[in-house]
Amino acid sequence: xxxxxxxxxxxxxxxxxxxxxxxxxxxxxxxxxxxxxxxxxxxxxxxxxxxxxxxxxxxxxxxxxxxxxxxxxxxxxxxxxxxxxxxxxxxxxxxxxxxxxxxxxxxxxxxxxxxxxxxxxxxxxxxxxxxxxxxxxxxxxxxxxxx
Amino acid sequence: xxxxxxxxxxxxxxxxxxxxxxxxxxxxxxxxxxxxxxxxxxxxxxxxxxxxxxxxxxxxxxxxxxxxxxxxxxxxxxxxxxxxxxxxxxxxxxxxxxxxxxxxxxxxxxxxxxxxxxxxxxxxxxxxxxxxxxxxxxxxxxxxxxxxxxxxxxxxxxxxxxxxxxxxxxxxxxxxxxxxxxxxxxxxxxxxxxxxxxxxxxxxxxxxxxxxxxxxxxxxxxxxxxxxxxxxxxxxxxxxxxxxxxxxxxxxxxxxxxxxxxxxxxxxxxxxxxxxxxxxxxxxxxxxxxxxxxxxxxxxxxxxxxxxxxxxxxxxxxxxxxxxxxxxxxxxxxxxxxxxxxxxxxxxxxxxxxxxxxxxxxxxxxxxxxxxxxxxxxxxxxxxxxxxxxxxxxxxxxxxxxxxxxxxxxxxxxxxxxxxxxxxxxxxxxxxxxxxxxxxxxxxxxxxxxxxxxxxxxxxxxxxxxxxxxxxxxxxxxxxxxxxxx
Numbered sequence: 183x184x185x186x187x188x189x190x191x192x193x194x195x196x197x198x199x200x201x202x203x204x205x206x207x208x209x210x211x212x213x214x215x216x217x218x219x220x221x222x223x224x225x226x227x228x229x230x231x232x233x234x235x236x237x238x239x240x241x242x243x244x245x246x247x248x249x250x251x252x253x254x255x256x257x258x259x260x261x262x263x264x265x266x267x268x269x270x271x272x273x274x275x276x277x278x279x280x281x282x283x284x285x286x287x288x289x290x291x292x293x294x295x296x297x298x299x300x301x302x303x304x305x306x307x308x309x310x311x312x313x314x315x316x317x318x319x320x321x322x323x324x325x326x327x328x329x
Numbered sequence: 330x331x332x333x334x335x336x337x338x339x340x341x342x343x344x345x346x347x348x349x350x351x352x353x354x355x356x357x358x359x360x361x362x363x364x365x366x367x368x369x370x371x372x373x374x375x376x377x378x379x380x381x382x383x384x385x386x387x388x389x390x391x392x393x394x395x396x397x398x399x400x401x402x403x404x405x406x407x408x409x410x411x412x413x414x415x416x417x418x419x420x421x422x423x424x425x426x427x428x429x430x431x432x433x434x435x436x437x438x439x440x441x442x443x444x445x446x447x448x449x450x451x452x453x454x455x456x457x458x459x460x461x462x463x464x465x466x467x468x469x470x471x472x473x474x475x476x477x478x479x480x481x482x483x484x485x486x487x488x489x490x491x492x493x494x495x496x497x498x499x500x501x502x503x504x505x506x507x508x509x510x511x512x513x514x515x516x517x518x519x520x521x522x523x524x525x526x527x528x529x530x531x532x533x534x535x536x537x538x539x540x541x542x543x544x545x546x547x548x549x550x551x552x553x554x555x556x557x558x559x560x561x562x563x564x565x566x567x568x569x570x571x572x573x574x575x576x577x578x579x580x581x582x583x584x585x586x587x588x589x590x591x592x593x594x595x596x597x598x599x600x601x602x603x604x605x606x607x608x609x610x611x612x613x614x615x616x617x618x619x620x621x622x623x624x625x626x627x628x629x630x631x632x633x634x635x636x637x638x639x640x641x642x643x644x645x646x647x648x649x650x651x652x653x654x655x656x657x658x659x660x661x662x663x664x665x666x667x668x669x670x671x672x673x674x675x676x677x678x679x680x681x682x683x684x685x686x687x688x689x690x691x692x693x694x695x696x697x698x699x700x701x702x703x704x705x706x707x708x709x710x711x712x713x714x715x716x717x718x719x720x721x722x723x724x725x726x727x728x729x730x731x732x733x734x735x736x737x738x739x740x741x742x743x744x745x746x747x748x749x750x751x752x753x754x755x756x757x758x759x760x761x762x763x764x765x766x767x768x769x770x771x772x773x774x775x776x777x778x779x780x781x782x783x784x785x786x787x788x789x790x791x792x793x794x795x796x797x798x799x800x801x802x803x804x805x806x807x808x809x810x811x812x813x814x815x
Contacts, residue, residue, distance in 0.1 A: 191368060208740075210740070211740060214392065214721060217392035218391065218392040218438065229637050229742070230635065230637070230739075250591075250592055251589070251739075251740065252385070252485065252589075252717075253385045253484055253485050253488070253501060253502065253503055253504060254385055254386060254504045255503055256504060256506060257396050257504040257505045258393075260395060260396065260399075261392060261394070261395045264394075264395035265394075265395065278368060279556065279592065280365075280500055280502065280503065280520075281501070281503045283365055283368050284365055284502070284505065284506045285503065287361055287364045287365050287368075288361055288399075288505055288506075290364075291357050291361045291364070292357060292361070
């Protein structure tokens with residue numbers, strides 16, 4: 183497996199299957215329908231994101247550059263976590279943006295039984311290498327194994 | 330409580346709150362803000378100095394239940410906002426055309442918690458019942474921070490305006506984080522709160538042969554620089570060197586496009602915005618990149634917008650103007666434009682149902698002018714609604730809606746046109762039809778009902794009802810008897 187080292191935003195060890203967005207994830211557009219209409223698999227509803235549109239996000243290792251869009255982004259991510267509709271983890275190639283950071287931290291601080299490990303600053307090479315369906319293992323120190 | 334270790338320098342008071350001196354809820358609020366700040370290299374928490382806050386979450390969306398529960402926790406802990414606040418626009422307004430099916434989705438599936446949430450906002454510190462707008466900085470609304478004031482705002486279009494046009498200092502905060510800042514009275518100092526974070530990463534050279542469309546220029550810059558700070562040269566040629574009403578309106582729309590098409594939180598306009606006037610090119614970082622924008626570049630950006638309507642040639646059924654909300658002067662100018670357009674085309678009223686949105690206080694001021702009756706006579710509707718919230722309805726999403734808002738284009742299926750193109754379409758005779766919103770929104774419902782799986786469900790439900798009635802008759806079901814039977 184190829185190893186990438188990033189910065190731990192929310193610590194945790196987890197293994198999951200990769201789901202990759204090469205463009206910024208619009209959090210509101212991606213999660214709103216799933217949260218609204220009871221889609222437990224959190225099918226991505228963002229028509230402007232060809233990488234993710236129509237794909238199930240729950241339980242996946244979501245690999246992305248950063249999140250974009252409305253400043254509701256953080257609270258939408260927090261709600262996804264609270265309702266059990268979150269990815270298994272989020273892996274950012276760039277330094278995390280303020281909206282995703284808010285969502286990840288709020289979930290970690292305020293929700294007792296939810297843990298969504300988050301690693302950022304994994305580099306462009308990470309996003310070039312990782313493909314949908316690859317196995318991902320995250321370690322507590324921010325090391326991400328892809329294979 | 331266990332004392333948590335952070336790199337950030339905290340005052341004794343902040344450390345005590347973090348350690349639980351004011352209870353577990355406030356400790357968590359402080360922890361959230363400290364951890365949030367540390368990720369971005371914040372070295373300290375600084376006091377908020379603006380009079381009012383502005384929040385993004387204005388809608389009682391069923392899906393956001395956990396957010397309202399969290400806000401309840403704050404209220405239960407006796408920790409409302411330390412500042413009064415304005416908040417983004419309301420998601421519903423009966424003045425805006427919608428079908429019966431849309432209304433059902435709005436009220437039952439989407440904004441079913443609106444009334445409760447508005448009560449919660451009042452408990453938390455809502456400025457007034459009129460304080461629902463994304464343009465809280467309008468004079469009529471009165472939430473207008475001063476130069477250098479530190480804010481805990483969210484709403485990307487308001488943040489970029491406050492930073493750039495007013496010279497206030499605010500990061501692009503998420504919902505909830507915005508409120509937590511004013512609960513605790515401090516925000517982490519990083520990014521756009523620092524002098525270094527306000528330096529420009531990009532030089533934008535505007536070389537167009539005419540005044541560029543605000544929403545198009547903002548979009549081009551946003552998509553190029555993303556979250557960086559641009560220093561724009563050549564725009565003062567078109568806007569002048571005074572932040573008058575016309576320039577501020579232009580920058581409102583320009584900034585919203587930079588913030589939604591990218592993630593810009595601050596821009597400088599050479600010779601016009603306060604920091605650019607004060608510091609000039611000293612604001613530009615030595616290694617800044619350059620992006621040249623001419624007519625061809627704007628045309629390229631415009632042509633590359635994806636059109637996500639199923640039928641790309643569909644007749645528009647609704648037009649939204651005012652995302653972000655229009656200014657008073659904008660409403661007046663557009664009244665003149667629509668009247669002139671109708672006169673030119675020979676039509677009496679707009680041919681596409683058209684909604685101009687503005688802050689409740691701005692609309693009240695507009696109603697006090699003679700323009701209000703004139704605009705009404707053209708058939709244009711005014712509303713305080715959030716067009717984005719309207720378009721988030723899956724049935725609205727399937728309607729062909731047009732707009733000159735690049736923010737609305739980015740987040741929804743609405744199709745972007747320039748101001749002139751919008752004017753031409755809405756004032757053209759016989760384009761679309763005044764009552765077509767209900768029909769347009771009903772079309773997807775009809776399609777769903779006509780599908781095979783839906784037919785089976787309907788048939789099954791009808792069969793079930795018949796059987797239940799038969800069963801009730803045979804058993805003399807007391808409920809059936811009470812209702813009088815068939």
